[in-house]
Amino acid sequence: MTTFASPELPGIRRSDFPPDFRWGCSTSSYQIEGAIHEGGRGESIWDRFCRTPRHIRDGSSGAVACDHYHRWPQDLDLARDLGVNAYRFSIAWPRVFPQGRGERPNEAGLAFYDRLVDGMLERGLEPWATLYHWDLPQALQEAHGGWASRDTVAAFLEYTDAVTRRLGDRIKHWITHNEPWCTAFLGHHEGNHAPGIMNYRTALQVCHHLLLSHGLAVPQIRANVAGAQVGITLSLHPIFPASDSLADQAAAMRHDGSRNRWFLDPLYGRHYPADVVARLGDLAPIVQRGDFEAMAAPTDFLGVNYYFPEVVADAPGHGPLATQVVEQPGVERTAFGWPVSPQGMVDLLTRIQRDWAPARVYLTENGSTYDDVVLPDGRIEDTQRRSYLERHLAAARQARDAGVPLEGYFAWSLLDNFEWAEGYVRRFGLTHVDYTTQRRTLKASGRWYAGFLAG
Numbered sequence: 287m288t289t290f291a292s293p294e295l296p297g298i299r300r301s302d303f304p305p306d307f308r309w310g311c312s313t314s315s316y317q318i319e320g321a322i323h324e325g326g327r328g329e330s331i332w333d334r335f336c337r338t339p340r341h342i343r344d345g346s347s348g349a350v351a352c353d354h355y356h357r358w359p360q361d362l363d364l365a366r367d368l369g370v371n372a373y374r375f376s377i378a379w380p381r382v383f384p385q386g387r388g389e390r391p392n393e394a395g396l397a398f399y400d401r402l403v404d405g406m407l408e409r410g411l412e413p414w415a416t417l418y419h420w421d422l423p424q425a426l427q428e429a430h431g432g433w434a435s436r437d438t439v440a441a442f443l444e445y446t447d448a449v450t451r452r453l454g455d456r457i458k459h460w461i462t463h464n465e466p467w468c469t470a471f472l473g474h475h476e477g478n479h480a481p482g483i484m485n486y487r488t489a490l491q492v493c494h495h496l497l498l499s500h501g502l503a504v505p506q507i508r509a510n511v512a513g514a515q516v517g518i519t520l521s522l523h524p525i526f527p528a529s530d531s532l533a534d535q536a537a538a539m540r541h542d543g544s545r546n547r548w549f550l551d552p553l554y555g556r557h558y559p560a561d562v563v564a565r566l567g568d569l570a571p572i573v574q575r576g577d578f579e580a581m582a583a584p585t586d587f588l589g590v591n592y593y594f595p596e597v598v599a600d601a602p603g604h605g606p607l608a609t610q611v612v613e614q615p616g617v618e619r620t621a622f623g624w625p626v627s628p629q630g631m632v633d634l635l636t637r638i639q640r641d642w643a644p645a646r647v648y649l650t651e652n653g654s655t656y657d658d659v660v661l662p663d664g665r666i667e668d669t670q671r672r673s674y675l676e677r678h679l680a681a682a683r684q685a686r687d688a689g690v691p692l693e694g695y696f697a698w699s700l701l702d703n704f705e706w707a708e709g710y711v712r713r714f715g716l717t718h719v720d721y722t723t724q725r726r727t728l729k730a731s732g733r734w735y736a737g738f739l740a741g
């Protein structure tokens with residue numbers, strides 16, 4: 287059991303971290319770019335998903351989003367002015383191969399990222415590129431069911447090859463996938479993310495293909511990019527049983543098996559966890575000879591997106607794993623309802639180190655959503671987000687003190703943006719975006735981060 291309590295943390299300073307620590311912020315293509323019909327971009331599964339009534343809470347889409355496609359110089363200026371030294375972004379596959387694959391990549395799509403990356407370098411921002419942050423070309427969904435098919439693994443490798451050949455002279459840090467759990471389970475089991483499928487078996491097969499495509503991409507990226515640093519970003523959670531009962535403890539173990547170990551075990555050479563496989567029975571994914579070896583390709587780092595811990599109870603009849611996440615009364619939460627627990631971040635990172643020992647770890651996302659109030663003079667005093675950030679940076683330092691090779695922290699997010707099924711209702715930005723005027727305003731949290739980075 288945990289109380290989620292954060293220890294009393296001392297004031298945190300940049301000088302508490304080594305000089306070469308990566309300080310960044312993160313974004314993703316579909317959430318900020320807009321301009322979905324420009325530069326020859328093809329349709330993505332999110333364009334299609336957003337057109338289906340009731341999928342997105344406010345009926346919106348990423349069609350315009352932050353209009354970053356046109357306003358990127360200003361956005362990179364914002365990142366530079368924050369004082370970050372690294373910038374994590376993602377490449378939209380439908381800009382590079384509008385139909386998912388093809389003989390030649392779309393020149394206008396690659397040229398956009400060429401300019402963007404040059405813009406980062408000009409501003410002293412080290413580019414960290416994510417190849418897949420959920421915007422699959424719709425054509426691949428239609429041709430053979432998207433990630434449910436092994437054909438998409440082959441298509442991903444073609445796309446990866448084109449992108450890394452073109453940008454690998456300037457981008458050295460590559461992340462294959464962002465949060466495969468979300469792609470697989472939100473997109474194909476819960477159905478509240480694109481492509482909106484609700485089938486547990488499909489979700490598991492999708493998951494297998496994502497991890498396989500990651501593993502096969504690793505040597506390919508290394509072959510195309512001199513000095514490449516390659517990793518994957520997972521959404522991971524510390525998990526606690528709802529009570530001391532044996533049933534709840536076993537449930538927490540099963541949940542951990544599907545949330546965390548299902549990804550980390552095969553990535554670190556241990557195949558899928560046997561206890562979960564046994565529980566899944568014939569729902570388990572089809573694995574071909576050589577898949578596990580491919581998935582375990584050694585990486586340079588593990589990207590961790592940390593948002594919240596989960597408390598789990600035994601729940602007979604509740605899904606294939608008979609588990610349920612239960613709400614803890616009296617716990618601090620963000621506007622999303624996500625529990626706030628900097629201590630959970632320390633617990634998670636130290637556990638990852640103990641059980642899988644990645645060579646290096648980067649927090650590739652961490653952040654919070656609150657109902658920001660714009661004051662009459664235009665300022666946004668988001669004290670809760672500021673406090674969240676400060677406490678999680680202190681937790682990052684604690685994890686380092688405990689021996690975790692944590693080498694960087696990327697705040698989610700540079701800008702308020704299209705928050706998937708939540709549309710524009712949820713704001714995670716250090717910078718406020720007025721979606722009617724596209725005006726950007728640094729929030730108090732962003733000002734605090736800039737002050738912290740300035741030392």
Ligand code: FCB
Nearest residue numbers: 314464465521698705714
């Ligand atoms: C993560 C996603 C990111 C953003 C944050 C709030 O799961 O990777 O795109 O939506 O959550």
